[in-house]
Structures are given as structure tokens and as C-alpha cells.
Amino acid sequence: MIVYTLRRLGSALLLTAVVTCATFLLIFRDGPSIARAILGEQATQETVDARAVELGLDQPVFSQYWQWLRDLSGGSLGHSFFTGEDVTSMLATRVPVTLIITGVVVLLMGLISVLVGTAAAVKGGWIDRVLQFFAVLGSAVPAFIVAVLLVLTVAVGWGLLPATGYVQPERDLGGWARSLVLPVLAILIGSVGSAAQQFRGAVSDILQQDFVRTLRSRGIGEGRIVFGHVLRSAAAPGLTILGLQTIGMLGGVVLIERVFALPGIGDLAVEMALRADIPVVMGCVLFAVLVVVVVNLVTDVVGAWLNPKVRIS
Amino acid sequence: MDLIASRRRTGAVVAALAVGAAFLTACTSAAPTAEGGPRTLTLGVSGEAQSFDPARQQSAGDQRWRWHATFDTLLHCEEDGSVVPGAAESYELSPDATRLTMRLREGMTFSDGSPVDAAAAKASIAHMRDSGGSDAGRVANMEITTPDELTVVIDAPQPTGQLPTFMCFAPGAIAHPDQLASGAVASAPYSSGPYELDPSGTTTGSVYRMVKRDDYWDAGNYAYDVIELVTMPEPTARLNALMSGEIDGAIIEQEQVPEAESAGLHVLSNPAAWNGLYLNDRAGEVIPALGDVRVRRAINMVFDREAIAEYTMRGEAVPTTQIFHPEATAYLPELDERYPFDVEAARALMAEAGYADGFEVEVPSESGGSAVMNPIVVQQLGLLNIEVTEVPLTGPTALSDILGGRFPIFFARIGTGDSLFDIVQSLEPGSIWNVMDTEDPDLQPLLDRAQFVQGDEAVEVYQQINEYIVDQAWFAPWVADNSFFAVTGADLVPEMTDQFRVTPYLRDFE
Numbered sequence: 001m002i003v004y005t006l007r008r009l010g011s012a013l014l015l016t017a018v019v020t021c022a023t024f025l026l027i028f029r030d031g032p033s034i035a036r037a038i039l040g041e042q043a044t045q046e047t048v049d050a051r052a053v054e055l056g057l058d059q060p061v062f063s064q065y066w067q068w069l070r071d072l073s074g075g076s077l078g079h080s081f082f083t084g085e086d087v088t089s090m091l092a093t094r095v096p097v098t099l100i101i102t103g104v105v106v107l108l109m110g111l112i113s114v115l116v117g118t119a120a121a122v123k124g125g126w127i128d129r130v131l132q133f134f135a136v137l138g139s140a141v142p143a144f145i146v147a148v149l150l151v152l153t154v155a156v157g158w159g160l161l162p163a164t165g166y167v168q169p170e171r172d173l174g175g176w177a178r179s180l181v182l183p184v185l186a187i188l189i190g191s192v193g194s195a196a197q198q199f200r201g202a203v204s205d206i207l208q209q210d211f212v213r214t215l216r217s218r219g220i221g222e223g224r225i226v227f228g229h230v231l232r233s234a235a236a237p238g239l240t241i242l243g244l245q246t247i248g249m250l251g252g253v254v255l256i257e258r259v260f261a262l263p264g265i266g267d268l269a270v271e272m273a274l275r276a277d278i279p280v281v282m283g284c285v286l287f288a289v290l291v292v293v294v295v296n297l298v299t300d301v302v303g304a305w306l307n308p309k310v311r312i313s
Numbered sequence: 314m315d316l317i318a319s320r321r322r323t324g325a326v327v328a329a330l331a332v333g334a335a336f337l338t339a340c341t342s343a344a345p346t347a348e349g350g351p352r353t354l355t356l357g358v359s360g361e362a363q364s365f366d367p368a369r370q371q372s373a374g375d376q377r378w379r380w381h382a383t384f385d386t387l388l389h390c391e392e393d394g395s396v397v398p399g400a401a402e403s404y405e406l407s408p409d410a411t412r413l414t415m416r417l418r419e420g421m422t423f424s425d426g427s428p429v430d431a432a433a434a435k436a437s438i439a440h441m442r443d444s445g446g447s448d449a450g451r452v453a454n455m456e457i458t459t460p461d462e463l464t465v466v467i468d469a470p471q472p473t474g475q476l477p478t479f480m481c482f483a484p485g486a487i488a489h490p491d492q493l494a495s496g497a498v499a500s501a502p503y504s505s506g507p508y509e510l511d512p513s514g515t516t517t518g519s520v521y522r523m524v525k526r527d528d529y530w531d532a533g534n535y536a537y538d539v540i541e542l543v544t545m546p547e548p549t550a551r552l553n554a555l556m557s558g559e560i561d562g563a564i565i566e567q568e569q570v571p572e573a574e575s576a577g578l579h580v581l582s583n584p585a586a587w588n589g590l591y592l593n594d595r596a597g598e599v600i601p602a603l604g605d606v607r608v609r610r611a612i613n614m615v616f617d618r619e620a621i622a623e624y625t626m627r628g629e630a631v632p633t634t635q636i637f638h639p640e641a642t643a644y645l646p647e648l649d650e651r652y653p654f655d656v657e658a659a660r661a662l663m664a665e666a667g668y669a670d671g672f673e674v675e676v677p678s679e680s681g682g683s684a685v686m687n688p689i690v691v692q693q694l695g696l697l698n699i700e701v702t703e704v705p706l707t708g709p710t711a712l713s714d715i716l717g718g719r720f721p722i723f724f725a726r727i728g729t730g731d732s733l734f735d736i737v738q739s740l741e742p743g744s745i746w747n748v749m750d751t752e753d754p755d756l757q758p759l760l761d762r763a764q765f766v767q768g769d770e771a772v773e774v775y776q777q778i779n780e781y782i783v784d785q786a787w788f789a790p791w792v793a794d795n796s797f798f799a800v801t802g803a804d805l806v807p808e809m810t811d812q813f814r815v816t817p818y819l820r821d822f823e
Contacts, residue, residue, distance in 0.1 A: 033710035040371065041716060041745050044450045083364045084499050085517070093517060148549065156556045156576075163557040164550050165543060168516060261357075261543065261550040263519035271361045271546060276710075 008300065012293040016286070017069075023285045024065045027276055031057025034276045038081050055081060068282060077286070078279035082272070087283040091265065095287060097166055098253055098264035104180060105187045106246050112192050114231070114238065117199030121207060122226055131196055138193035144255045147186035151259070154182060164261040183260045187252055195245050202237040206230045235306035243299035247292050351524075351538035354822055357545040357554055357563030362518060364499035365510075367437060368444045372482035373728060375564055375816045379542055382508035382523045382819060384488055387415055387434060387465070390481035392810045393640075394731020400429060400487055400505070400530075401465070401480070410472040410765035415480070417463040421530055423489050424504040431459035433505070436490035438467065441483065448483040450745075451475075472764035475737050478730075507535045507819065519544050534820045555799050562800040564816060567629055570797055579803040582629065582795045583814035584638045586728045589616075589790035590690065593749040594721035600672055603721055607666040609786030613652035614659035615693045622792045625689070630794035634783055636727070636735060638793050643732035643775035648783045656696050663697050671698025676723050678703040679711050683724040690724055718748040726794070730812050732775040736763055740782065756781055 031052035032045075039048055052058055056067065071078055077087035120128040155163035161182050167175035206212065207230060215225050254266030261267075269284035360376055363369040370380040389399040398404070401415035421429035435457045442452045456468040469476060479485065487505045492498035500517075502510065507529045514522030523540040526532065543560060545551045551563040556576045565573055565580070573580050592612065597604020618632030634651050637643040663669050674694075678684045684703075691701045701722075706714055715723060727746065729735050739746040741760055759778045766774050782788065796815045800806050809817045 030710070033713040036713040036716070037710070039449075041712060044453055047449050047453075082369075083362070083518075084366065084369070084496075085364065090518065093519075148553075151553045151557075156553060159557065162559060163553040164545065164559055165554070166519065258547040259550055259553075261545040261547065261554065263516065263544065267546070268361075268518070 005297070005301070008297050012297070015293065016289050019289050020068075020282060020285055021065060023282065024068065024278070025061065027273065027278055027281055028061045028064070031055070034081065034278075037275055038277075064278075068279075072286075077283045080272070080280050081277045082275060082280075087279045090268065090280060091283050091287060094263060094265040094268050097262055098250075098257070098266060101180065101183055101187070101256070101262070101264065102246065102249055102253060104184050105191070105249060106242065108184070108188055109192045109195050109245060110242050112188075113195040113199045113242070116192075116196040117238075118203050118226065118231065120196070120200040121203035122222070128200070131193065131200060135193035135197035138190045141190060143186050143190040143252045144259055146189050147182070147256055147259045150182045150186055166260075166262045166264075179262075183256050183262060186256055186259075187249060190252070191245055191249065195241055198241045199234070199238050202234040202241070203230060206233045209233075232306055236303040239299045239303045239306075243295050246295050250288055250291060352536065353539040353541060354537040354562075355541040355543060355560045357551040357560045358542050359548075359551065359564050360544075360546060362521065362542075362544055365502045366444075366496075366499045367483060367486040367488045367493075368441045368449070369499075370448075370483040370486065372448055373813045373815060377816070378540070378819055379521055379523075380483070380486060381506065382540060382542075383502050383504050383506050383510060384437075384486035385421070385429065385505040385507075385529075386481055386485040387417075387487065388477055388480040388485055390478060390812050392808075392812055392814075394478070394734065394812045396477040396481060399481070399485070400434075404477060404480075406474075406477055408765065410474045410476065411469050413467045413469075413476045413480070415465045415467075417465065418530055419463065421505070422528065424509040424526060425489070427489065427503070428462075429487055429505045430462045431465045432462065433490050434465045434487050435459050436493055437486060437488050438465075438484055440488070440493045441486075448479070451479045451482065452484045472761065474733055474764035474766075478734060507532060508540055511539075514541070531820075536820075536823050540819065552799070555801065558801060561805060562798060562817070562822070565797045565799045567627060567795070567797060569799075570627075570629070573797075573799045578799045578801060579805070581798040581800065581806060581809055581817075583809065584631070584640065584729075584793045585796035585814045586726050587633065587636050587638065587790045587793050588621075588626075588630070588686070588726045589724070589788060589792070591723050591725055591746070591748070591788055592721075592786060593718065593723070593747075593751070595751045595753075595785070595787060596749070598749070600674055600721045602666070602668045602672045605666045605668070606785055607662045608668055609789070610652065611659040611662040611666075611697055612694065612699075613786050613789045614655050614662070615696050616689070616789065616791050617654040618791050619654075621689070622794075625686075626792055626794050629797075630792035633790050633793045635779060635793075636729070636739060636782070636788055636790055637732055637775075637779055638729045641729065641732045641735070641775075642772045643735070643779040645776055645779060648780065651783055652786075652789075659697060669698070671700065673700045673702065674722050675702045675704050675720060677706045677711070677715055677720050679706050682726065686724045690722075716745060716748055718750070721749070728813055728815065729793075732779075733763060733771075734812075736760065736775065736778060740778065740787075751787070753785070756785075 032048050034057055035048045035052040035055065036043065039051055056064060068078065079086055080090060116131055120131045151163045154160050161178050165179055167179045169176040212225060212230065215229060253264065254270055257264040257267040265284050265287055269281060272280040356378060358375050358378065362379060365380065365383060367380065367384055371377060385400040387399055387401045388396050388404060390396055400417055400421060402418045404413060404415040406413050417431060417434065423429055438452055438457050441449055442455060454470045458466045460466060467476060488498050489503040492503060501512065504526060508523035508525055511522040511524045521542040525535060525538045545554060545563065548566045548569060552565055552569050552573060554560045555563055555573065555578055570580055590612065592603060592609050594600050594603040602608045613634065622630040622632050631639060633649050635644055635648055676687060676690060678687050687703050694701050738744055741747060742750050742752045756778065759774055759781065763774050763778060798816055805823065806817045806821050807823060808821060810821055811818055
């Protein structure tokens with residue numbers, strides 16, 4: 001298990017290097033253009049050229065990437081071209097917002113998917129049909145449309161919850177909870193049906209297998225079969241589904257953060273990518289890569305722990 | 314047994330829902346405004362915040378609020394572009410417009426108690442000049458001296474009639490000299506302005522809470538005890554926040570106006586920009602045809618300005634052939650009749666100039682900007698056999714490509730200020746928006762005079778300049794369109810006194 005984990009970490013490092021290098025090449029433009037974007041239309045060309053040199057943007061792109069890697073190895077993500085802020089500090093205020101939203105959504109999605117998916121697979125009938133309907137509906141309606149509808153009805157129309165903004169939990173716990181409800185719902189509504197349907201498929205497949213028939217023939221109750229054997233076997237594909245949904249959700253969170261004016265990392269990444277603020281964009285990409293790596297690692301390790309068939313010796 | 318278990322489960326779900334509902338209800342009513350508490354104004358800001366470094370600030374738009382709250386400016390610009398005292402109680406521009414002398418008020422202090430004096434003003438202007446800031450070009454090569462502790466003198470290398478105006482902008486912001494030197498001004502500035510940053514209520518990049526300074530010399534003109542500036546780049550989020558009453562005011566988009574008004578919001582609408590074509594290659598260096606004034610006039614005649622104002626701009630614009638907005642002193646109503654929509658006459662002009670077969674030209678295409686209007690350009694210039702190719706521009710290099718003079722023609726929406734501001738912005742050789750550095754010996758004497766003439770004589774010169782560039786078809790303006798600022802009540806901003814007419818000053822909120 002330790003060797004396996006170390007190998008996964010090694011591949012994660014390689015993935016990080018490849019993705020960050022590709023991002024650097026994609027976002028990089030010629031130095032004076034970036035300096036012009038930073039300083040604005042009123043800046044003189046001399047000032048623009050001087051700023052490009054000051055920021056090291058006159059160096060070859062691979063030299064700049066190498067410098068970024070060296071800074072990273074020293075624990076520094078650099079400073080924003082625009083605000084001058086330390087990128088680590090910027091991420092420190094943004095990452096928790098994104099992580100909390102995705103974390104709550106994943107938790108609820110996992111819980112609801114398992115409950116509804118299992119019920120649909122075991123009971124069938126109307127539960128299954130309703131699930132199929134909502135899975136298609138959820139996939140058909142984009143999260144930002146759901147977000148706008150929720151805002152217009154729940155926030156603007158009924159005044160029950162805030163339409164925008166994020167409240168720090170240490171300042172107002174109730175306000176914090178309220179500020180999360182609609183963003184979480186907007187993402188959840190679009191993704192939970194699909195996740196539950198996929199989990200239903202996994203459970204349904206397990207229920208068809210020979211060992212389940214054998215268990216039934218021995219007179220073991222349906223509850224014990226489902227909760228003691230089937231769910232454990234369905235855990236691995238279920239976790240894979242959840243992992244993929246979590247990674248896919250990062251893209252959706254960007255839109256949700258903008259619609260709800262949440263100060264998360266997605267919103268920051270969009271704004272700064274448009275301005276070619278390379279240090280900030282690289283910081284955001286590094287965060288996204290880390291999320292992907294951690295989610296995959298956790299999925300594999302927990303899946304192996306839950307299901308002896310995929311356990312790695 | 315199963316029935317009982319089922320009922321228990323149903324009961325548990327109902328109880329959980331009830332607890333959740335009670336929690337939400339409790340939360341909903343958990344934040345009432347305290348009776349007699351501070352008057353708070355909450356505004357939505359459309360862009361990511363820069364640092365507080367004065368050299369990084371923008372002189373127009375809603376991002377000004379943050380630094381306007383924090384830094385006093387030496388002078389103040391009124392709605393008509395006139396300049397009145399600010400931190401400087403008086404000023405004098407020399408007759409040749411090369412020296413500006415400002416006398417500061419006595420007794421002003423920063424929020425740390427240190428004096429706001431000539432040394433601080435000098436350090437601030439020099440910081441903008443030397444640190445490559447957003448408005449560095451406006452004070453480039455200027456010398457600053459302080460004959461005494463309350464007098465600041467700026468000497469410009471050439472006549473600069475806009476010098477007092479620049480002191481209303483970011484170059485006139487007064488920051489603490491020690492903080493400028495140490496860099497501390499970027500994150501935790503001492504205030505010279507009407508408000509100071511409240512770190513305990515601020516989340517960097519998201520919400521900035523400003524608390525009023527009662528010891529500010531003009532505190533009486535600021536109605537609110539607390540101002541909260543909330544970063545909201547997405548127009549939809551700003552409108553939603555306005556409609557739900559979470560913010561009191563914000564810039565909105567043209568297409569949002571009907572929804573805002575139907576939701577009971579009050580929308581302030583003002584002409585703030587002109588839309589149309591920059592015909593940059595007036596010397597014909599890249600496209601010889603554009604060097605012929607008849608071709609430029611023909612281009613002006615193939616656009617149906619009234620239709621564009623009515624349909625493309627949804628009636629929130631007025632047709633014009635001028636780059637000066639209708640309330641500017643340079644504006645002349647009769648010039649709007651100069652280029653009627655007449656395709657046949659335009660074709661005749663092209664033929665007369667020897668370009669009946671047209672020419673090819675590349676125009677930039679930016680998403681959300683020129684990309685929206687370029688179909689009109691392609692179609693209408695096609696009537697003159699001018700073949701237009703769109704060049705997509707994305708990201709931060711777009712501005713550099715456009716200002717670098719790469720395109721002989723492009724569509725633009727350009728914000729306008731007072732007449733001299735627009736002249737300096739677009740007509741001078743070396744002006745930012747004179748991207749191919751057109752020099753015209755017939756126009757230059759007027760441009761030179763515009764820098765120092767005053768009063769009626771200034772109006773006369775500005776109008777002569779306007780007449781000349783319309784006659785010479787330096788541009789092909791289509792319409793002057795409006796900007797929109799929505800507030801939760803009409804009495805919140807009785808009057809918008811900002812010369813750019815995009816966002817109110819903080820002191821306009823009542």
C-alpha cells in the first residue's frame with residue numbers, strides 16, 4: 001500500500017509539472033503586452049517597457065517557468081502582477097470558500113446518491129422512474145441557469161436567503177450558512193440526479209451477481225444483503241463516480257462563484273487569466289491540480305479499503 | 314412493525330425539515346439593522362480590486378470609490394469638467410499652462426495623526442510619476458517643488474492645460490510619504506480622505522469596509538458613516554444584489570435596464586461615451602485610400618446612425634458625428650447633419666477619389682466589444698467594396714495591439730470627459746488614442762492654443778477643433794450612448810456630479 005501510494009504521488013508530481021508547464025506556455029504573451037495590460041492605456045511606452053523588465057517578462061518563457069518552479073520549491077508562489085499581493089495570501093482567502101462549497105456539495109451528493117440510488121436499484125418502481133427523470137432534467141439544465149432561477153425566486157422574490165456574497169463564519173455563523181445554501185443547491189440540483197443514477201446502476205449490477213443469489217438462497221434478509229454485501233461491493237464504482245463528479249464540479253463552481261459574487265478561487269482565476277496575471281493563474285492551476293490528485297488518491301485508497309477485491313497488497 | 318418504522322422515519326424527516334426551516338428563519342431574521350446604528354452604504358464594484366497603492370488606481374469608473382474614500386485629492390472636478398479646490402484650498406495655473414501652484418489647507422491630517430502637507434503631496438505625485446503607475450503618463454517629466462510646507466508647485470515641460478484636472482485624478486491622490494517609501498500603503502494605508510479602511514470588516518479582494526473620519530476637513534459632505542464596497546464582476550450578480558436590497562448601487566448593463574426598472578430600481582442614465590470607427594491611417598501610410606479625405610467622408614456616410622441608436626442601442630443613444638458628448642462645450646449640434654446616411658453619395662465620393670473598387674482592411678475583434686459591432690462594419694463598408702477582415706484579439710494583449718497602431722480602422726466605445734480631456738486623449742500627436750500619431754499642420758496650432766486658453770476663448774477653440782476633425786473625417790462616430798447606474802431609490806443620488814457620468818462620487822450619495 002505504501003509503495004502504491006508513493007507511486008501515485010510520483011505520478012502526481014509529473015502531472016503537476018506537465019499541467020503547470022502547459023498552462024505557462026498557454027497564458028504567456030510578450031512581456032510589454034502584459035505590462036500594458038497591468039498599467040493601462042494611459043501609461044507611456046517607456047513605463048510599460050520598464051515594468052516588463054522589472055517583472056522579468058523580458059526573459060525567455062522557459063527561463064520564467066524555471067524561475068517559477070524554483071520559487072515554488074522555496075515555498076513561494078510569487079506576487080500578483082496587478083495587486084502586488086503575495087499569491088499564497090490571495091489563495092489563502094479564496095481557497096476555503098471554494099473548498100467549503102465543493103465539500104458540502106460532495107458530502108450531500110454522496111449521501112443522497114447512495115440513499116436514492118440504492119432505493120431505486122432495490123425497490124425499482126416509481127422511485128426508479130422519478131430518479132431517471134430528475135437525472136435527465138439535472139443534466140439538461142446548466143447549473144448557472146438553476147442558480148439564476150434560485151436567486152430570482154428564493155432570494156429576490158421571497159427574500160429568504162441572500163442573492164449574493166459570502167460571510168466569514170467567524171463573523172456570523174448563521175450568515176455564513178445562509179450564504180452557502182443557494183450556491184450549494186445550484187450545483188447540487190444539476191449533479192445529484194446523475195450521480196444517483198450512476199450509483200443505482202452500480203448497485204443494480206451487483207444485485208445481479210451470483211453471490212447475491214447465493215446469499216438469498218441461504219435465507220439471509222434483503223437488508224443484510226444490501227447493507228452488508230452489495231453496498232460494499234458497489235463502493236468502488238460509487239467512489240469513482242463521486243471523484244469524477246468532484247473534479248468536474250470545479251469547472252461549474254467558477255460560474256456559480258460569479259453568479260453569487262463569491263470570493264472563491266474560480267472567480268479569481270477567471271479575472272486574472274483575462275489579465276495574464278501569470279503568478280495568480282499559476283497558483284490557481286496548482287490548486288486545481290492538487291485537488292485532482294488528492295481526490296483521485298483518496299478515491300483509490302478508500303475504494304481499496306472498502307472493497308477487498310480491489311485492495312492492493 | 315414496518316408501518317411503525319416507516320412512521321418513525323417520516324417523523325424524523327419532518328423533524329429535520331422543521332429544524333432546518335427554523336434555522337433558516339432564525340438566520341433570516343438574525344441581522345436587523347440596529348436602531349440608531351451607523352448609516353451604511355453598500356455598493357457593488359464591477360472589477361477585482363487593485364492594491365491601495367495610489368499609482369495603481371484608475372481615475373474613472375467604480376473602482377475609484379475605494380481610493381477616493383482613502384486618499385484625498387489635491388483638487389476636485391465638477392460635472393462640467395471645471396476644477397475646484399480639494400485638499401488644496403486654492404490653485405493657479407500660469408498663463409502659458411506650464412506651472413500649477415496649489416496652496417493646501419491648514420490642519421489636515423492623515424488617520425495616524427501626521428500632517429497632510431506639501432511634502433506628502435510632493436511624494437505622492439513623484440510616486441505616480443516614477444513608479445510606472447496607471448496615470449504616470451499624465452505627470453511624466455514634471456518637476457515638483459515645495460516652497461513652503463503648504464505650497465506645491467508643478468512645472469510641466471510643455472503647456473498642459475489639463476494639469477489641474479489631473480490633480481483630481483489618481484496623480485492628485487495624497488498618500489502617506491513614509492508608507493509610499495516602505496510599500497505599506499498597498500495594503501494598510503493611512504487615510505487622508507473622508508473614510509479609513511476598517512481591517513476587521515474587510516476581506517481583501519471581496520469586501521472593503523470604510524469608516525468615516527470625523528476629523529476630515531470636508532466630512533459634512535459625506536452622508537454615510539460606513540461604506541462597504543463589494544467586489545461583483547458579474548453584471549447578473551450586481552443586478553440580483555440590487556433587486557434583493559443587498560447593495561444600494563452599482564453599474565448595470567444596457568440590456569439590464571428594463572428588468573431593473575420593472576423591479577423598482579432607479580436607473581441613472583447619462584451620455585458617457587461615443588461609439589464608432591477610429592479612422593487611424595489619416596496619412597495613408599498603410600492604406601493609401603484612407604489618406605484621402607473623400608474616402609473617410611464616404612465611410613461616414615454609409616452608417617445609418619438613427620437606426621443604430623434606435624435598434625442596436627435600444628434607444629439609449631443619440632446619433633452623432635462628433636467625438637464630444639452633447640453636453641461638452643466643443644459640441645455643435647449642426648455638425649451632426651454633416652454626414653447623412655446616403656450610400657449612393659458615398660459611392661460617388663469613392664469613385665471621385667479613385668477607389669470605386671474599394672480596398673482591403675483588417676479590424677480587431679474583441680469579444681463583448683468590437684465583435685458585437687463588427688458585423689455592422691463589415692456589412693456597411695462592403696457597400697463601398699471595402700473588404701473587412703476581422704482579427705480576433707483575446708486577453709491582455711488586445712489593448713496593446715490596438716494602441717500599438719496595428720489597425721488602420723477599428724470600432725471603439727470611448728468614454729468622454731470635458732472637451733480638453735477628449736482633445737488630449739485622442740487628437741494630439743502622441744495621444745493614447747491617436748494610435749498612428751496623426752499630425753496635421755492645420756490642426757496643430759489649435760491644439761496648442763487649447764492647452765492654455767480660458768473661458769469663451771477656450772470654447773471657441775474647442776469648437777474650431779471639433780469642426781475641423783469632423784470636416785476632415787478623422788473618425789466615423791455613430792452614436793453617443795449612455796452609461797447606467799442603478800440605485801435602490803431615486804433620493805439616494807439626487808445628482809451625479811462626476812464629469813465622466815459613469816458612477817457617482819461618494820459624496821453624491823445622500
